[in-house]
Amino acid sequence: MRLFQKKMWLSVFKQWLLYGFIVLVIVITLAVFSIITHTSDSSKNNSRRVFESALWNALQLQLQSYRFLNYLIELDQTATSLNGDAFFEYDLLMSRVDLLREGDVATLVRNFESGRTTRLLNIINGELELLSFQLSKIEGGDFAYLPTLVERIKSIDTQINEFVTLVNKGSNNYISSQHQKLQKNLDDIQLLSIMLLACLFCLCFFIIKGVSELKRVVRRNNALNVNIQAVHEDKARTLAFVNQETRRPIHAILGAASALNNPTPPNNTAALSKHIEESGHQLLQIIEMLSDLSLIDAQKLTLTPTTERLQPHIENCLTQFDGHMARKGLQSMVYVDPALPPYISVDFMRIKEILVALVKNAIAHTSSGSISLQVRPSASAAPSLPLPSGISEIRVLQIALRDTGQGMPDELQQSLRANPTLPMQKEGPLPSSVGLDLALCHKLVYLMQGEMHFSCAPQKGCEFWVDIPFYVPEKQPEDAKQNALVWPENTQILLIETDPQLAKIISLQLTALQLDVILAKDGSLQDNHNSDLIIVGNSPKFERDGHDALQQWKSRACPVLSYNPQAINHPESSVKALHFPLTQSQLERLIATLLTDLKTNKK
Numbered sequence: 001m002r003l004f005q006k007k008m009w010l011s012v013f014k015q016w017l018l019y020g021f022i023v024l025v026i027v028i029t030l031a032v033f034s035i036i037t038h039t040s041d042s043s044k045n046n047s048r049r050v051f052e053s054a055l056w057n058a059l060q061l062q063l064q065s066y067r068f069l070n071y072l073i074e075l076d077q078t079a080t081s082l083n084g085d086a087f088f089e090y091d092l093l094m095s096r097v098d099l100l101r102e103g104d105v106a107t108l109v110r111n112f113e114s115g116r117t118t119r120l121l122n123i124i125n126g127e128l129e130l131l132s133f134q135l136s137k138i139e140g141g142d143f144a145y146l147p148t149l150v151e152r153i154k155s156i157d158t159q160i161n162e163f164v165t166l167v168n169k170g171s172n173n174y175i176s177s178q179h180q181k182l183q184k185n186l187d188d189i190q191l192l193s194i195m196l197l198a199c200l201f202c203l204c205f206f207i208i209k210g211v212s213e214l215k216r217v218v219r220r221n222n223a224l225n226v227n228i229q230a231v232h233e234d235k236a237r238t239l240a241f242v243n244q245e246t247r248r249p250i251h252a253i254l255g256a257a258s259a260l261n262n263p264t265p266p267n268n269t270a271a272l273s274k275h276i277e278e279s280g281h282q283l284l285q286i287i288e289m290l291s292d293l294s295l296i297d298a299q300k301l302t303l304t305p306t307t308e309r310l311q312p313h314i315e316n317c318l319t320q321f322d323g324h325m326a327r328k329g330l331q332s333m334v335y336v337d338p339a340l341p342p343y344i345s346v347d348f349m350r351i352k353e354i355l356v357a358l359v360k361n362a363i364a365h366t367s368s369g370s371i372s373l374q375v376r377p378s379a380s381a382a383p384s385l386p387l388p389s390g391i392s393e394i395r396v397l398q399i400a401l402r403d404t405g406q407g408m409p410d411e412l413q414q415s416l417r418a419n420p421t422l423p424m425q426k427e428g429p430l431p432s433s434v435g436l437d438l439a440l441c442h443k444l445v446y447l448m449q450g451e452m453h454f455s456c457a458p459q460k461g462c463e464f465w466v467d468i469p470f471y472v473p474e475k476q477p478e479d480a481k482q483n484a485l486v487w488p489e490n491t492q493i494l495l496i497e498t499d500p501q502l503a504k505i506i507s508l509q510l511t512a513l514q515l516d517v518i519l520a521k522d523g524s525l526q527d528n529h530n531s532d533l534i535i536v537g538n539s540p541k542f543e544r545d546g547h548d549a550l551q552q553w554k555s556r557a558c559p560v561l562s563y564n565p566q567a568i569n570h571p572e573s574s575v576k577a578l579h580f581p582l583t584q585s586q587l588e589r590l591i592a593t594l595l596t597d598l599k600t601n602k603k
Helices: 002-040 042-073 085-101 103-110 112-139 143-260 269-297 310-319 322-328 348-364 410-416 436-447 500-512 542-556 584-602
Strands: 306-309 330-336 343-346 369-377 391-403 451-457 461-473 492-496 516-520 533-536 560-562
Touching: 002 143, 042 085, 042 103, 042 143, 085 103, 085 112, 103 112, 103 143, 112 143, 143 269, 269 436, 306 310, 310 330, 310 348, 310 369, 310 584, 322 330, 322 348, 330 500, 330 584, 343 348, 348 369, 348 391, 348 436, 348 461, 369 500, 410 436, 410 451, 436 451, 436 461, 492 500, 500 516, 500 584, 533 584, 560 584
Parallel strands: 330 369, 492 516, 492 533, 533 560
Antiparallel strands: 306 343, 343 461, 369 391, 391 461, 451 461
C-alpha cells in the first residue's frame, strides 16, 4: 500500500512538474514577445523621428538665425516699406524656436544636459521676442533701430551656438543610452530565448515520455482486453469442461435411476444401487476438485497438517482402485520405505488427492501391465520454514509412480512441464488440457512447496516423481514402536517374476521385512531347493513346467504364494493367493502365517 501511495505521489508530482514547465514556457514566451515588441514597435520609430526632429530643428534654428541676420544686414534702407518681409523672416526664426519648445521634441530636448538646453532656449526665445518692437519700427520704414537690432541678434548667436552644441552632445548621449538599452533588451531576449529553448527541450522530453507512457498504457489496455477476452474464453472452456466431466456420472445416475423406476425392475437392483452410489461419489469428488482448483487460483486454499501414520494412507489410496485395475487386468503394488518416519505431519487429504490423480492418470494410459507406487525419502533439500511447536525438523518424501502403459501424448507432457515457481511461468496447466485430476495434482504439489517431475517413453510407460515436504514430530506415538517379526534364521524367499518393475517392488517389500530374497529373473522354477517360501508371479515357463514344480513343492512341503492365476487355479496346488494391489501389510500377514505354520510343522 505504501509503495502504491509512493507511486501515486510521484505521478502527481510529475503532473505538477509538467504543468509548471508549461506555465514557465508561456511566461517566458510572453516576456520574449513583449521585449521584442517594446524594442521594435512603432514607438521606437516615433522616438527615432522625434530625436531626428530635435537635432534637425536645432540646426535649423541656427541656420535661420544666420539667414535672419544676413537679411537685416543686406536690407535696402531706401525702401519706404518692407511689405512684411522682415516679420516673415522673423516668424520663420520664431517657428524654429516653437518647434523646439512644443511636443515630443521639447520633451526630448528638455532632458538634455539636465535641463540646461531648456534654459538656453527660454533665453533665446525671450531675446527674440524683445526684437519684435524694433522690427515693427523697421517694418514701418524707420531704419534707425537697424544697427541695434543687428547687434542684438549677433549677441544671441552665442546662446544659439551653445544650444546647438548642447543638443548635439545630448543627442549623442541619447543615442548611446538607447543603444545600450537596445543591447540590454537583446541580451535579455537572448537569455530568455535560451531559457525558452531549454524549457522547450524539457517540454519535448515530457511530451515524448508522455507519448511513450500513452503508448505503454494503450498496449497495456490492449493486453488487458486480450486477457479479459482470454478469461472469458477460459471461463467458457471451464464451463464446457465441467459439463463434460459431470455429464458421465450424472447420466450414469439417471440411467440407473430410470432402470430402478421401470415397472418391471431388473434383478440386479443391488448392482444398480452400488453403481448409483459410485457415480454419486464420483460426482461429489469432481465438485470438490473444482472447488479446490477455484480456491487455489484465488489463493484461499489453506493446508491443514495432521500427524498420522503414513503407510495406511498410502496403501488405502491404491486399494480404492482395485476394481478399476481388476477390470483392466492391471497388476499393482505399493512400497513405503522404512527409512521414513512411521508418523509424519502433513496435509494427508491433499496427499490423497495427489496420489489419486497420479493413479487415475496411470490407469487411463495403461491398457495392460503393472503399476507400482513407491514412497521413499527424497534427496531434495527441505524448504526453510519456521517449525511449529512439537516439530523437530522438515524433511522431503518422494512419491514415485511407474506404469507400463503407452505413455502420455506430447501435448499433455508439455502442459505438465509448467513450473509456477519460475519467474516466467506463473500459471499451471489448464484442466481442459491435462484433465481435472492432473491439473489439481500439479497445483497442489507446488502449493505444498513441492516439485513434480516425470519421464515418458512411447509404449514403455511413464514414471512420476513428486517431492513433498513434511514435518517430523518430536515424539513418535507408542504404536509406532511395533515389535518386528522374528523369522527363522536364514529364511530365504524365492521370487519368480519376469516383470523387472514388479520384481523390484516385491524385493523391496521382502527386504523391508528382513527376509533374504532370491530372484529367478528368467522365470525358472528349479531354484527352490534352499528356499523356505516361494512367491510365483508372471512366468511364461509355468505353463510348461507347472505340474513338475507343484510336485516338488508338495515333496518339500514348501509354502507358496502367488498372484499368477494359473498357479492359484491349478487343481493340484495348495497356493496361497496374493491379491492386487499388493501391499506390505498384506504380504507381511501372509508370510507371517505361512512361516509360523512351517516352523510348527518342522518341530
